[in-house]
Amino acid sequence: MESGYTVEQLRVAATDAVRAPSLHNIQPWRFRLRDGGIEVLVDAARRLPATDPSGWGARVACGAALFNLRLALAVAGAPATVRLRPYPSQPDVVARLTPDLPRRPTPAEQILYAAIPRRFSNRAPFWPDPVPADARWRLGEAARAEFCWLELLIGISAVNAFAEIAHGAHRVLERDPAYRAEREAWVRAAHAPDGVPAAAGGPHAEPQDLLPSRSFGGRPRSPGRDFEPEPLVAVLGSAGNTAVDQVVAGQALQRVLLTATDAGLSASMLSQPVEVPSAREQLRMSLGRFGTPQMVLRIGYGQPGRPTPRRRLDEVLDLPVHQG
Numbered sequence: 001m002e003s004g005y006t007v008e009q010l011r012v013a014a015t016d017a018v019r020a021p022s023l024h025n026i027q028p029w030r031f032r033l034r035d036g037g038i039e040v041l042v043d044a045a046r047r048l049p050a051t052d053p054s055g056w057g058a059r060v061a062c063g064a065a066l067f068n069l070r071l072a073l074a075v076a077g078a079p080a081t082v083r084l085r086p087y088p089s090q091p092d093v094v095a096r097l098t099p100d101l102p103r104r105p106t107p108a109e110q111i112l113y114a115a116i117p118r119r120f121s122n123r124a125p126f127w128p129d130p131v132p133a134d135a136r137w138r139l140g141e142a143a144r145a146e147f148c149w150l151e152l153l154i155g156i157s158a159v160n161a162f163a164e165i166a167h168g169a170h171r172v173l174e175r176d177p178a179y180r181a182e183r184e185a186w187v188r189a190a191h192a193p194d195g196v197p198a199a200a201g202g203p204h205a206e207p208q209d210l211l212p213s214r215s216f217g218g219r220p221r222s223p224g225r226d227f228e229p230e231p232l233v234a235v236l237g238s239a240g241n242t243a244v245d246q247v248v249a250g251q252a253l254q255r256v257l258l259t260a261t262d263a264g265l266s267a268s269m270l271s272q273p274v275e276v277p278s279a280r281e282q283l284r285m286s287l288g289r290f291g292t293p294q295m296v297l298r299i300g301y302g303q304p305g306r307p308t309p310r311r312r313l314d315e316v317l318d319l320p321v322h323q324g
C-alpha cells in the first residue's frame, strides 16, 4: 500500500520502541505491519503470571514502547495517527498507527527522541541535591500532555506515609513463592538479551532504607552509600483503569522518563504499591485524587550508568511474508 508505512520504517522505529522499560525487562511486545499500518501487540508468550496476573504491566510497557514508536516516526517526518485497542475481538493488539500528514518534527519531539538511548533505570542512591522547580514543572507537564497526572510528594511526612504503604505492598508480594521465583528467574548475567542484569539491579536492600527495592541480585552496599534522605517520589496516575487507560499510562510514563533524562535527571520505578490492589487504593486515597495510580517513580541526580540489553529486532517483528 503506497500511502502506508513500509517495512523499513517499521524496522527503524521498532529499534527505538524496544528501548522502553518493562517489568523485569521481559520486553512483552511485538510489532507488525498490517495494511500499511504498524501495530503494537502484547506478546502472549512473554507473561509474568505471578507478578502481573492481570497484564497491567505488559500493557504499561507496550504503551511506553508505543510512545517511542510515535516519536521515532514523527522525527522521521512520518507522524502517526494512533488508535488504541483498535479491534475489540483482538485485545492483544494494543495500538494501530497509520500515517498522518507528513510534517517536520517539533523541537519537543526531537528533544524527547534524543533522550531514548540515554534513558535507563537507575536503582543506585542519588545525590541529595533537590530537583529544581522548573524540572518538576516539566515532569508534570509531560504527564498531562499524555492525559495523565503526576503527583509529586512534597515533604518528608508525605514520603514517609508513602513508604509505609510501599513496604506493606512489598511484604505482601514477597510472601508469595511464585512471585519470588519469577523475580529471581529474571535476574541475568550482563550479556543476556532480556531480564535485569545483576549490575543494573541496584545495591542490596538494607534495613535503614526508606523505600523498598525489589531485589535483583545487586552488590552489597559500600559504607556511606545510603540512599538520598529525601527522595523525590512521584506517582503517575490515569483517569481510569481500563486496558486502554493502562496503555495511555505507559505512554505518559515514557514521556515523563524521557523528560527527566533530558533534564539530566535519573529515575527508578517502584510498582509494588500499584501491584497490590489494597495498597493501590490506599495510595490513591492518600493523594486525594480521582483516577488510578499506575506507577511510582524515584527521581533525582544519579551517577552515570548504562542502558540494559534488548532482544534482537527479528525476535519482535512479525513481517508479512511477501515483504522483506
Ligand SMILES: Cc1cc2nc3c(=O)[nH]c(=O)nc-3n(C[C@H](O)[C@H](O)[C@H](O)COP(=O)(O)O)c2cc1C
Pocket: 019, 020, 021, 022, 023, 024, 025, 026, 056, 057, 058, 060, 061, 119, 120, 121, 122, 123, 195, 196, 214, 268, 269, 270, 271, 272, 307, 308
Ligand atoms: C510496569 C513496570 C513496572 C516496573 N516495576 C519496577 C519495580 O518495581 N522496581 C524496579 O526496580 N524496576 C521496575 N521497573 C523497571 C524495569 O525493571 C526496567 O524498565 C527494566 O529492567 C529495563 O531496564 P531499563 O529501564 O534500564 O531499560 C518497572 C517497569 C515497568 C514498565
